Amino acid sequence: MAQATGQNGVPHFDKLVLSPRYLKAQDGYLRKHPQHRGRVRRVLERYLTDLQAVDRTLIHNPRYRIYHSSISDSDRLVDLPVAGNGAAQTILLNVGRHEVVEWAAHYAGDPQQELANARELRPRGSTGTHRRAVPQPSSDESSGRSTSRSCKAKPGTYGEYLPYQVIRRLVGDEMAQTVFDTRTTVPLVDAGIDQDVADQLETMFINLLPAEPVQTPVPQVGSAPAIEITADEVPTLLRIPLVKFLATVTEEQRRLIQRPTGHLMVVKGAAGTGKTIVGVRRIEWLLRQPGLFAEPKPILYVCYNQVLRQAVLSMLEDILPADPPWHDRVVVTTAWSLMGKLAHSIGGNHGPKLLAGQQLVPLVHEVRQQVQAPTLRSQRLSDRYVLDEICEVILAFGLHKESEYISTAQKRTGRGIPLYQVERKYIWDVFEEFNRRCITSDIAPYEWRPWKLAEDLPLSPEPTYQAVVVDEAQDLPPAVFRCLLRLQAGQENSFMVLGDVAQNVYRAAFRWADTGLHVAGGHVTILRTCYRTTRPILEAALPLVERQRAQLGEDLVLPEADPDGADGPMPTIYRAASEEDELRFVTESVWDEVANGTPPPNIAVFADDRQFLHRVATGLGELGLPYELFEKPDGKKGLNLADPSVKLITTYSAKGLEFPIVFLAQVTRRKYWGWSNEAQDQARRRLYTAMLRAAWRLTLSTVERDASPLLDELRLGERAIPNGGPASPRQHGSDEELPF
Secondary structure (H helix, E strand, O other): OOOEEOHHHOEEOOEEEEOHHHHHHHHHHHHHOHHHHHHHHHHHHHHHHOHHHOOEEEEOOOOOOEEEEEEEOOEEEEEEEEEEOOEEEEEEEEEEEOHHHHHHHOOOOOHHHHHHOOEEOEEOOOOOOOOOOOOOOOOOHHHOOOOOOOOOOOOOEHHHOOOHHHHHHHHOHHHHHHHHHOEOOOOHHHHOOOHHHHHHHHHHHHHOOOOOOEEOOOOOOOOOOOEEEOHHHHHHHHOOOHHHHHOOOOHHHHHHHOOOOOOOEEEEEOOOOOHHHHHHHHHHHHHOOOOOOOOOOOEEEEEOOHHHHHHHHHHHHHHOOOOOOHHHOEEEEEHHHHHHHHHHHHHOOOOOEEEOHHHHHHHHHHHHOOOOOOOHHHHHOOHHHHHHHHHHHHHOOOOOOHHHHHHOOOOOOOOOOOOOHHHHHHHHHHHHHHHHHHHHHOEEEOOHHHHHHHHHOOOOOOOOOOEEEEOOHHHOOHHHHHHHHHHOOOOOOOEEEEEOHHHOOOOOOOOHHHHOOOOOHHHEEEEOEEOOOOHHHHHHHOHHHHOOHHHHHHHOOOOEEOOOOOOOOOOEEEEEOOHHHHHHHHHHHHHHHHHOOOOHHHEEEEEOOHHHHHHHHHHHHHOOOOEEEOOOOOOOOOOOOOOOOEEEEEOHHHOOOOEEEEEEOOOEOOOOOOOOHHHHHHHHHHHHHHHOOEEEEEEEEEEHHHEOHHHHHOOOOOOOEOOOOOOOHHHOOOOOOOOO
16 A cells, blocks of 8 residues: 655655545534544544554455554544555545444445545635634633633634633643643643543534635535545534535435426425425526526525525535626525515615514504594404504505405414404505505505515516525515516416425415415425434424414425434423523533534524523623624624534524524513414414424423423423423433434
8 A cells, every 4th residue: 555755754645535425424423422523533634644643453354455543442434545646545434333344344345436526625715724713812801700811822722713711611720721822733632631621622623613615515416426635624524514515415306406497396395304405406406507598597596584595695605616606697685685676676765664563563553543443343453463464464465455355365364353344444444544654654564565566566578587496485475476476577487486384483374375376286396304303303393383284274294204314312491490590501501512522503592582692692702602693683694604603593583594403592471472373373383493493402491480381282201301400401311412
């Protein structure tokens, strides 16, 4: 076996080739043993810098010279040396418990085929050095403690990446300065640190590396390409859940992605079935078809919220080539941003300032003082009820005539208060005055803009876009679809529409028939298999939507567990004695996750109250942990999902995202209940949707005295954390494995 010779005559390989088999095995191994991320890093780096330091032993394979090397007492990495392109290199084949050695003894694959599809993993703009991951304070004042030492870190040391308070928390005051000043190329065990603590620190170093965008191979159906890496790319490689970038789409998804153009495509997909991936891959596939479109019109992607838009932009950035620039060929936008641009294009301005419906209840109350109620029953309708009828029916459906509203067959089930014709006529009178007041006051609900555009937007003589992908369709009012159809000259054959009525958290009701599209027959594909989350999380959440079968009817698609998926830990509930207790629990639990090997960007904290999230952010900052708080509801800022930080997100903004570890806080009566049966069902769908953002472990928390009744509907068995229980969810239950 030929080996290259580095500086001072030390043998090493020039490159490592990571086979698809190895990439999946490494993901699975680090899922079960996240605390060994640092050990894997050391072994891989030594392959490329100091091979003599690797505990490497020949395996008795009759065909190939295969080796295994030690990661820990019971864990092995398997490699196959080959000569390729004039450079010495080795193919990494597998990693895991010692049983992989027996597997390697019978390996009969084709090494040349493993090498044939190799592509490089290169951080964009990377120079081989790492940027600072988290800012270093000059003192510990932020945590309420003072110190006389300086926290100024030297370049290339652990102190450049790990806050001093984090290091001190793990090794104590005596060794903190030593670790802080040790170069990252030096194993911490050589600096006198216990192996287990060294593993923790080195793993945290990897997890807190800066978020360099990574150029990744395009996932393929059937077999993913291999990856070549050099020494400076090892830490970047290990901080990314590789399966996210190399996972293949299923055959069912591939058929959707590559379906011939020219007709409507509706995808009714349950939670976690990969609807967004299908939409993104559809865009990619369309762009890669030479000569498919006669004219160079762009493709439009539309969703509801800004966070999902940012996530889709990141996906497209990873899979589409920079040359030619794809940004000129794809428009990725939220529906509300698109409506604003359309309003500006036809009227010269964006119209009234848009507000959430709840903020307009006082205006409805004022208007009702001027409109005479025909009956005592009409008079007793609450202002909130009347506003909901205006927003959810009149505006949402684009109704512009009283006769349309009175004769509409739309029934809002669940409120227990049916509307008769006389009440509908009264509400229309209220609406007309409400609309006049909105214009003169320069304020309106969000549904007002598509309602106005559905009437004013001219029908385009020909489609504006080559194709339209609408994601999370259940969140959009029907008037938005009417506007999109007008943009496309009334033709629906360019549409791919993806949605799930069970995840409708913004609208009081959603039916596919209300979109104005011909949702029937061969146009519809149903996706049921949930690939995102584990069976225990799925089964815990299902009762929340199963009881809505009658209301949702045939539109409801319930998810089914992936038969090949992981059977992870049971979701848990922490019933706090007070809000302060809940805050302490969440912040200390996040610390425990990071300290035990979980990469910060794999952790998310959801809450309805932004003030609560601000307090969590303060607590994490005091512990020295990096965080990113999404707090702008106006859509001007998106999360950087690859940034090495814990994500703090409002429950509504988390739509379309997923994280291995989720803490869902403030599940209280005030946050997850409602004033009507309809509002309670909407709260059920919202809790269901939030729970299924978790891919591996889910912890819910509430203040016991204000706990939501919905918690009693979950299938959780006896796994709830008792009031005053341990701060870390990892401290209870049996052996739990992580998915990263």
